[in-house]
Amino acid sequence: MPQRRFTQLDSVWPAPLARRLGALIYDGFLVAAIWVAVTVAHVAFFRFVVGQSAEEVGTHAIEIWTLRLLLVLSAMGFFTFSWTRGGMTLGMQSWRLRVQTVDGYSITVGQSIIRCLVAWVSLAALGLGYWWVMFDSERRSWPDLVSGTRTVVLPKK
Helix, strand or coil: CCCCECCCHHHCEECCHHHHHHHHHHHHHHHHHHHHHHHHHHHHHHHHHCCCCCCCCCCCHHHHHHHHHHHHHHHHHHHHHHHHHHCCCHHHHHCCEEEEECCCECCCHHHHHHHHHHHHHHHHCCCHHHHHHHCCCCCCCHHHHHHCEEEEECCCC
């Protein structure tokens, strides 16, 4: 997918922590809904396609690890699709946030995957990767720093 140049580049500013957390909460509900659907499909597959009894589903290591992998990949897929398509998820749209390159272009799939991986690390470090916004002069989080992107606030229409 070719990168596209965003407009209104002179009227955006770095996103503060509160807006990022608001969007993260919105998107958390969306990811939870995706995870419910993935889990239902995963259980149904082992129950009806593989033919396990209801008591057996979810008791083997292969089932546990495939579900974990599917949950991580589905969350990453949601964010990668949203960020590369328009620079924002539904939660980010609500808070008027956009992820873009430093030059004002849409981010690549590679940058999006890096953002996702570093986001997991940021959250695992008790959110320190996001708290970093308060100390960085350009309000960049760890995912922004590592992927070469920035999260900006869009002006009201």
